[in-house]
Amino acid sequence: MRRRLVVSYLLLMVLVLMALETPLAATLATRETDRVRADRLADATRFASLAGPALRGGVVGPLDSELGAYDELYGIGAAVVDRDRRTVTASVSWEAGPGTESALATALAGQQSSGPESVWPWTDGPVVVAVPINDGGEVLGAVITATPPDAVRRTVTTWWLLLAALGLIAVLACISTAFGLAGWVLRPVTELDSVTHEIAEGDRRARVRPRLGPPELRRLAASFNNMADVVSDVMDRQRAFVAHASHQLRNPLTALRLRVEELGPSLTDPDGRTEHRLALEETDRLAMVLDALLTLARAEREENQRITVDAPAVAASRVTAWQPLARHRSVTLRLAAVDAPAYARTVPTAIDQALDALIDNAVKFSGAGGEVTVTVRSADGGTAVEVRDTGPGMTPSQLDQATERFWRAPDVQNVDGAGLGLTIVAVLVDASDGRLTMRPGEPRGLVAELWFPAPAGDVAPTGGPDGEPPAPGVLPEPRPPAAPERPVDAH
Numbered sequence: 001m002r003r004r005l006v007v008s009y010l011l012l013m014v015l016v017l018m019a020l021e022t023p024l025a026a027t028l029a030t031r032e033t034d035r036v037r038a039d040r041l042a043d044a045t046r047f048a049s050l051a052g053p054a055l056r057g058g059v060v061g062p063l064d065s066e067l068g069a070y071d072e073l074y075g076i077g078a079a080v081v082d083r084d085r086r087t088v089t090a091s092v093s094w095e096a097g098p099g100t101e102s103a104l105a106t107a108l109a110g111q112q113s114s115g116p117e118s119v120w121p122w123t124d125g126p127v128v129v130a131v132p133i134n135d136g137g138e139v140l141g142a143v144i145t146a147t148p149p150d151a152v153r154r155t156v157t158t159w160w161l162l163l164a165a166l167g168l169i170a171v172l173a174c175i176s177t178a179f180g181l182a183g184w185v186l187r188p189v190t191e192l193d194s195v196t197h198e199i200a201e202g203d204r205r206a207r208v209r210p211r212l213g214p215p216e217l218r219r220l221a222a223s224f225n226n227m228a229d230v231v232s233d234v235m236d237r238q239r240a241f242v243a244h245a246s247h248q249l250r251n252p253l254t255a256l257r258l259r260v261e262e263l264g265p266s267l268t269d270p271d272g273r274t275e276h277r278l279a280l281e282e283t284d285r286l287a288m289v290l291d292a293l294l295t296l297a298r299a300e301r302e303e304n305q306r307i308t309v310d311a312p313a314v315a316a317s318r319v320t321a322w323q324p325l326a327r328h329r330s331v332t333l334r335l336a337a338v339d340a341p342a343y344a345r346t347v348p349t350a351i352d353q354a355l356d357a358l359i360d361n362a363v364k365f366s367g368a369g370g371e372v373t374v375t376v377r378s379a380d381g382g383t384a385v386e387v388r389d390t391g392p393g394m395t396p397s398q399l400d401q402a403t404e405r406f407w408r409a410p411d412v413q414n415v416d417g418a419g420l421g422l423t424i425v426a427v428l429v430d431a432s433d434g435r436l437t438m439r440p441g442e443p444r445g446l447v448a449e450l451w452f453p454a455p456a457g458d459v460a461p462t463g464g465p466d467g468e469p470p471a472p473g474v475l476p477e478p479r480p481p482a483a484p485e486r487p488v489d490a491h
Contacts (some may be wrong), residue, residue, distance in 0.1 A: 005186070006182055009181070013171060025163055026118070029120055030099040030118045032159070036119075041129055043129075044129050047131075048134075051080045051088075055141055055417050066079070067090065068091055070091065076091075077094035078145040080141060081144065082140060083108060087140065095146070101158070103315075107143075112132070177379075184213060188220070189213065192224060204235070208221040253287055254287075256283060308455045309351055310341065311385055316335055318356060318374075319335045325360075329364075331367075332370070332374045333359070334373055335376075342378050344434075344453070350428040353424065358425065362389035365391035366391040372389045374388075381409055382453045386448070392445075393444055432452050434451050434453065
């Protein structure tokens with residue numbers, strides 16, 4: 001945009017210079033030509049006063065010497081002709097050329113003649129001046145001079161080059177001023193664009209400096225900052241509400257479950273015992289939903305603090321942690337061999353929690369005899385972590401909805417889970433500037449791949465296999481359950 005503004009300023013400046021300098025250049029050429037014509041008219045008039053007696057007496061000796069000295073001194077050819085257009089005397093360099101015949105005809109008619117009106121740098125013809133020779137009102141002949149245009153052209157060219165140099169200096173000054181003016185005008189817009197991208201990437205503290213640019217853009221920057229403050233405050237309030245509500249509901253839910261458990265021994269009816277068991281399961285399910293909501297609220301509050309993580313070590317740790325549940329469900333869970341170190345730059349515990357959710361889903365839906373393979377490799381300038389299972393997989397339409405909150409596939413409505421596991425994975429991956437891709441496996445199953453950017457340079461991980469301890473406000477790392485009967489919600 002700055003280039004377009006500068007070009008528009010420059011175009012306007014060039015048009016103004018052309019409008020000013022073109023008439024000035026023409027005026028300078030005309031003025032210099034008029035000066036030369038006036039000098040030649042004065043010289044020809046003096047020669048005409050000397051030629052009158054010479055033509056009457058038929059003696060041209062003094063006039064001939066005058067024309068010769070004039071030609072030798074100034075290099076200007078001159079001639080005296082009578083009324084019959086016969087050359088009475090002429091200087092050495094005299095030569096009839098373009099314009100001499102018409103000038104001579106005008107002079108013999110009793111009028112002075114001079115031309116052209118202006119000498120341009122590309123003009124070839126001489127400056128021709130003709131003056132009649134009068135004697136008592138009778139025209140006896142004419143004096144005619146032909147001045148070479150070289151000197152006039154050099155003078156005009158010099159003036160034009162000076163004008164061009166001044167115009168070039170003005171254009172350069174205009175370009176410099178235009179860049180400064182465009183930068184002053186566009187700096188708030190550029191910063192607004194940059195801050196908008198920063199906010200979109202998760203830095204909600206980014207703001208535009210309000211004291212840049214013209215007043216209109218300053219007001220725009222102030223309005224944008226106010227809007228960003230309001231939106232950030234609304235988002236904080238919303239997430240705080242979800243977190244507080246989830247947290248506050250834990251205590252009454254725990255109390256409710258205890259009371260329901262205490263009712264168990266007093267129930268003797270088989271149907272009552274069945275309903276009692278179902279009530280306990282629903283309270284457990286509600287507790288899982290609250291835990292997932294609390295985890296999601298904390299993940300969304302992540303302020304994009306980054307740490308360097310040894311991805312293979314983290315993957316090995318999570319595979320080891322989930323082995324008991326996998327064996328309990330007769331699922332083979334393994335980590336593929338890693339050929340080289342692979343480091344990732346992520347928010348704290350991003351890989352840990354994402355693998356917990358993905359491995360839980362894979363183990364849960366693969367079924368007895370299924371296989372789950374975790375692979376870590378370097379890819380696309382970063383680190384890719386892949387979880388592949390042999391479960392039923394998802395259709396393309398289900399893959400499009402898989403990361404939506406509380407979404408669950410129609411055929412797994414009765415399976416434990418809150419429908420927030422993949423949503424949490426997507427939030428953590430996005431906060432780490434990574435990406436989550438899911439696709440059907442071959443010949444069956446689901447492949448979920450996490451990609452995280454690699455750290456700049458050869459950087460060692462900032463923590464152990466699980467990364468460094470989370471900073472204040474960073475979501476603590478979740479762990480799989482100690483008992484296989486209560487898997488962590490991940491779907």
